[in-house]
Amino acid sequence: MKKCMWGSSADSEFAPIVIEKCEGDFLKKLSPAGMDNYTTQMQLCAYEFARQEGTISISEAAMCQVDVAASFAANPAANDHEPRKASFDCAKAQSVLEKAICSDTRLGHADIVLAKVYSDALQWVGSEQKPILVKSERNWLLALPPKCELSAIPLTDKQVDCLRNQIEIRFGLLDGCGDGEDAGACLKSIDDPERAAYIGPLEPSPRASFDCEAPKTALEIVICADSELGQKDIELSQVYRDADATMGHSQHAALVESERNWLRYVASTCPLGAVGGIPPVLARACVRTAFETRIGQLQTCSQKATNEQIPCLNDFMLMKK
Numbered sequence: 451m452k453k454c455m456w457g458s459s460a461d462s463e464f465a466p467i468v469i470e471k472c473e474g475d476f477l478k479k480l481s482p483a484g485m486d487n488y489t490t491q492m493q494l495c496a497y498e499f500a501r502q503e504g505t506i507s508i509s510e511a512a513m514c515q516v517d518v519a520a521s522f523a524a525n526p527a528a529n530d531h532e533p534r535k536a537s538f539d540c541a542k543a544q545s546v547l548e549k550a551i552c553s554d555t556r557l558g559h560a561d562i563v564l565a566k567v568y569s570d571a572l573q574w575v576g577s578e579q580k581p582i583l584v585k586s587e588r589n590w591l592l593a594l595p596p597k598c599e600l601s602a603i604p605l606t607d608k609q610v611d612c613l614r615n616q617i618e619i620r621f622g623l624l625d626g627c628g629d630g631e632d633a634g635a636c637l638k639s640i641d642d643p644e645r646a647a648y649i650g651p652l653e654p655s656p657r658a659s660f661d662c663e664a665p666k667t668a669l670e671i672v673i674c675a676d677s678e679l680g681q682k683d684i685e686l687s688q689v690y691r692d693a694d695a696t697m698g699h700s701q702h703a704a705l706v707e708s709e710r711n712w713l714r715y716v717a718s719t720c721p722l723g724a725v726g727g728i729p730p731v732l733a734r735a736c737v738r739t740a741f742e743t744r745i746g747q748l749q750t751c752s753q754k755a756t757n758e759q760i761p762c763l764n765d766f767m768l769m770k771k
Contacts, residue, residue, distance in 0.1 A: 451516050459505040459731045465512035466724035478527040489726070490559075491518045491533070493665070496675035498730055500565045500657075501622050510625075511675070512728040518734060534558075537565030547595050549603050555663045556609050560617040567621040575627075586640055590620060611654035656680075659687035663740035668722045669713065672729040672737055679734060682741045689745045693752035694763035697759055708763045715766045716740045740768045 451468045462521075480488060495514035499507040512722035522529045536543075551557045568587060575583050594600070596684035598612035599694050605613075627636035660683075662674035673679045694705055720736035723729055 451513070455509065455513065457506055457509050457768045459508040461509040461512045462723065462728040462730045465516050466727045468516050469519040469617065469724075469727070469736075472516075472523040475523040476529075479526045480522075480530055483532040486527070487529060487531060487533045488522055492726055493663075493671075494559060496671070498567065498621065498625070499557060500675055501618055501677040502577045504552055507625075508728055508731065515728060534562060536561045542618075546600055546602065547591070550600055550609075550613060551603055553605060554601055555611060556614050557617070558662060560614050560621075564617050564621040564624075567624045571624045571627065587672070606740050608654070611656060614657075615654035617673070632750070656684065658683045667717065669717045669720075669737070671726060672720075672722055672733055675729050676734050679737055679741070682738060682745075686741050686745050686748075689748045693748040696752040697756075701756065701759060705763070708760060711764070712744060712766055716768075719768060736768060743769050746770065 451461075451464060454464065477485075477488075492515050495511050495518060498514065499511040502510075535555075536548075536551050536558040537638055538548065540548075540558075543549045543552045551561045594613070594616055597616060598609050600609060600613070623640050627640065655762065657671050657677070658670075658680040660670060662670075662680065665671045665674050666737060673683050690705075690709060694702060697705055716737065720740065721730070722733050723736075747763060747765075747767070751759050756760055
């Protein structure tokens with residue numbers, strides 16, 4: 451796989467071949483806890499690059515999953531345990547930030563990814579830049595609690611979204627510094643708000659309208675692997691609720707059934723790729739177009755006469771005619 455990798459989205463097509471071969475050596479040996487650990491680690495590969503642009507990030511996410519599968523195949527027993535809650539031992543959590551991370555799965559996953567990316571950065575950064583990186587990370591950690599108004603546990607949804615968003619921006623920036631540009635110049639500008647804006651919106655929001663820590667379908671996996679799709683899913687959910695309110699109680703059951711059938715239509719029509727794998731560019735584009743079309747359809751059809759609403763919504767399309 452590594453000798454033949456393209457460094458592009460094509461690797462998302464090749465990776466499942468390697469992963470399937472590796473899984474043959476360990477899947478049946480894992481306990482339920484080990485299987486949960488494997489699934490979580492594979493999802494974290496997609497999560498790490500969900501806010502990154504360009505096909506190189508799709509390749510890196512696919513290679514991350516290959517490495518996970520290869521690691522499990524090499525030593526199933528060492529990986530046969532429950533997923534970690536964070537990058538550190540939560541039993542020893544002392545600071546408010548550490549306790550906050552351990553209190554929420556979303557924050558724990560974000561922390562695990564950040565720890566991995568930071569560890570990798572310490573390996574590739576030159577000796578002259580390493581102190582810059584260590585100082586930057588320390589200052590960032592100190593600034594994080596006040597930035598998200600963190601004072602005590604339990605956290606509000608706003609605080610969770612703020613912390614998760616800041617951690618995602620941080621590991622996205624660190625990943626970006628390893629993409630070939632001058633590491634020293636990159637690390638010096640890593641705390642620049644304008645640079646952070648390239649990783650995604652600074653305003654915190656959920657990853658999707660559902661729980662991306664436990665996606666249940668191939669379509670949900672595709673949505674959670676691409677932050678733009680996640681925000682489009684949130685927009686679609688709001689438009690759906692608006693349409694439901696406009697159409698009224700008499701049309702509610704029919705609207706619910708229409709939406710379920712539409713989701714099945716998208717899942718069966720868009721090339722989602724291997725279940726659990728890194729979705730290729732074509733799958734992302736297909737889902738994005740389908741969601742944009744459905745948003746327009748919900749807005750338009752809900753304004754029609756009652757007897758025309760459901761037939762209008764049941765005219766499923768991937769893109770506008």
